[in-house]
Amino acid sequence: MTHARKPGSRRKPVVRDPWYVRARRHGGIAAGVASLGVAAVATLGSSPATVATVATAADVAPASQGDIVTEALDGSAPARASRSSVERAPLPSSVKAEARVEGTMYAQKTVPVRADSDPDSPVLATIGKGKTVQVTGTTRGGWTEIIHNDLSRWVATKLIDDSEPKLGPTEGTISQAPCARGSSVESGLQPDTVRVYRAVCARFPQVASYGGVAGRGEHATGHSLDIMVRGQLGWEIAAFLQANRVALGVDYLIYEQRIWTVQRGGEGWRGMSDRGGDTANHYDHVHVTTVGSAGTL
Incomplete structure (x- = not known):
């Protein structure tokens, strides 16, 4: 209802x-x-x-599949590798690399460093002329194994040798590292003159003596440096300074009674009047005068 x-x-x-x-x-x-x-x-x-x-x-489940909760509680859980622990290529060992080195050789020109002893192998680096390479003593055809950055690499055998090559005026690097003979010569020198001293000291270590600040002319202001040397070596030093005049801030050079200046560079070396002796006529040293602080190094 x-x-x-x-x-x-x-x-x-x-x-x-x-x-x-x-x-x-x-x-x-x-x-x-x-x-x-x-x-x-x-x-x-x-x-x-x-x-x-x-x-x-x-019975169907894999035998290795365990109860991970129980295993974790009783301490029987096996160690499980994470993705981050996947096997990686071993890092290079400098100790092992050094153990394989049997000696050093000189690059006779710019040397391509390859991954394998094959001309089609990729070039991984280059070694400049005059630089040393560490060799292992292993050769393969026309190739020599070297250790480069703690790794095995290969270079063409014909491009390296036991003898140090003579660098041309424009070859190699211009060092500005402090001279191994000491820095006392640098006292009072202009920045460009210091550049010249360090560059010549590194490139021509056979030079035994230099003349820096003295009480005469541009030597008094630190603009000039005397590189005590005779013969052909002096001309090699002069050619090096000419070729790198901009980087080193060179103004002019005098050697063996001849003068070369940047301002009249197109005229080459010009003769000078006789001043009465080996030193006065610059037969026993290359005289360098610099701009002061114009070098680009």
Whole structure:
């Protein structure tokens, strides 16, 4: 029997619980279902049919697949390698590399350093003329094994030799390292004159003596340097200074009673009047005068 609603009456509104109350209620239900699931598994595990089913599954699984939780708890878990521990190529050992070196040889010109003893092998570096290379004593055809940056590399045998090559005026590097003979000569010299001293000292170590600041002319201001040498070696030094005049800030040179200046460089070496002796006529030294501080090194 249906009761008719009285005229003028209103339906009572439905009051819903807030969302967080409903969430707690559903969470509780889910937890209860999970507990029932665990209990059900435990109950099924006690039946013969379930035991047989589990055993069959274990037989199918790989023997090495263990229970990692149990293993971690009892300390029997094997060490498992991470991706970061994947085997990598060993780093070069300078100690092992040095043990293979049997001697050194000189590059007779610019030498390409290759990965293998093959002209088609990629060039990994170059060694400048006059530089030393470390050789292992191993050769293969026309190739010699060297140690370069602690690694085995190969160079053409014909490009290296036991003898140090003579560098041309424009070959090799211009050193600005302090002279092995000492820095006392540099006292009072202009920056360009110091550049000349260091460059000549490194390139021509056979020079035994230099003249720096003195109480006469441009020597007094530190613009000039005397390189004490005779004969052909003096001309080689002069050619080196001419070729590198911009880098070293050279202004002019005098040797064996002849003079060369940057301003009149196109005229070459010009004769000078006799001043009455070997030293006065510059037969026992190359005289260099510099601009002062114009060198580009």
